């Protein structure tokens with residue numbers, strides 16, 4: 001597939017188009033639908049993403065889900081103050097999008113029962129969007145009353161997961177979401193769509209690429225500005241992600257309208273993201289400190305850690321616009337507040353380095369002060 005993409009990229013880059021092809025040529029017909037696979041320059045909302053010589057996007061938007069996906073499964077109720085402080089720290093780190101909370105039933109997710117308070121108290125930094133999850137019209141009403149300007153609906157590619165998570169069939173959920181999307185857009189509010197269990201389900205097992213693609217296409221066509229394909233329990237591999245994304249692209253969702261949402265249960269998340277970037281995706285969901293999990297899958301780990309994604313992007317020279325120090329501060333803060341080790345390997349390594357550098361600087365400052373002391377005493 002990568003070779004095919006490369007050939008198509010070159011063909012498109014060298015100007016093969018419906019205008020430039022020989023009369024009667026089959027190329028435009030063939031290239032038209034396949035062009036969606038090609039990571040050539042494309043628009044993401046208002047911004048345009050160009051491509052590096054290696055076929056990867058030159059910049060990636062990290063969609064931070066820590067305050068919502070990361071915290072929704074915590075056993076202990078996290079104080080609202082901690083949630084607000086966490087979001088405020090993230091707001092200063094350069095994120096363009098921070099998913100803040102969910103307006104879902106507190107009977108189903110008690111951990112986020114303080115959604116209105118969180119949204120009311122958090123700092124809204126200019127240029128940052130703070131989407132919230134809304135499973136139905138009641139959720140949308142709460143979000144709008146709190147002043148939210150972006151919401152997200154979440155369907156599943158698995159029937160069993162849909163019933164367990166939102167208490168209705170996939171078809172019924174899509175009807176419900178369409179109502180939410182129409183009403184939100186009428187208010188000028190952007191709606192994102194999620195497809196959970198896009199490559200595997202904790203209850204049903206294997207999920208066919210076509211099932212994920214159909215739900216993704218339904219969300220796209222009902223007006224979601226972006227559809228995030230989620231490996232909810234982290235069972236995907238680059239091969240299964242590629243198959244799922246190829247099916248979704250073929251179903252009519254263009255690459256610039258797609259995001260990926262990977263959990264890291266089997267340690268494949270970074271590889272899965274790289275595979276997705278190669279297919280033209282340039283929006284990646286992640287959670288600072290690798291927060292999160294899935295209540296329906298024993299042993300499932302959190303979202304891919306934002307810091308691990310940043311480290312990978314830096315390695316490729318792909319810009320992400322985030323401030324490492326500020327992200328590490330937020331990461332250390334929330335790990336300490338939750339009383340658990342940091343779930344990001346990159347953050348662990350970099351925080352240890354930072355602590356060593358701080359200790360060295362403190363020791364050097366102490367030595368310098370001690371060296372000055374006798375002179376000061378002599379002078380006196």
Ligand SMILES: CC(C)(COP(=O)([O-])OP(=O)([O-])OC[C@H]1O[C@@H](n2cnc3c(N)ncnc32)[C@H](O)[C@@H]1OP(=O)([O-])[O-])[C@@H](O)C(=O)NCCC(=O)NCCSC(=O)C[C@@](C)(O)CC(=O)[O-]
Pocket residue numbers: 069072102103104105106107108109133135136138139140142154165166167194195196197230231232261
């Ligand atoms: C969809 C429902 C509401 C259906 O739940 P239901 O029980 O079928 O709904 P209902 O309409 O019968 O309402 C039951 C009660 O909840 C109330 N209620 C109803 N809706 C709301 C609301 N919006 N806000 C506040 N309250 C609400 C409603 O008023 C009623 O209260 P009562 O009359 O009993 O006092 C429920 O199943 C639910 O809230 N589910 C949310 C589950 C959830 O948040 N899961 C995690 C997010 S999805 C996810 O993590 C995947 C994702 C996105 O991260 C990607 C990935 O990794 O895969």
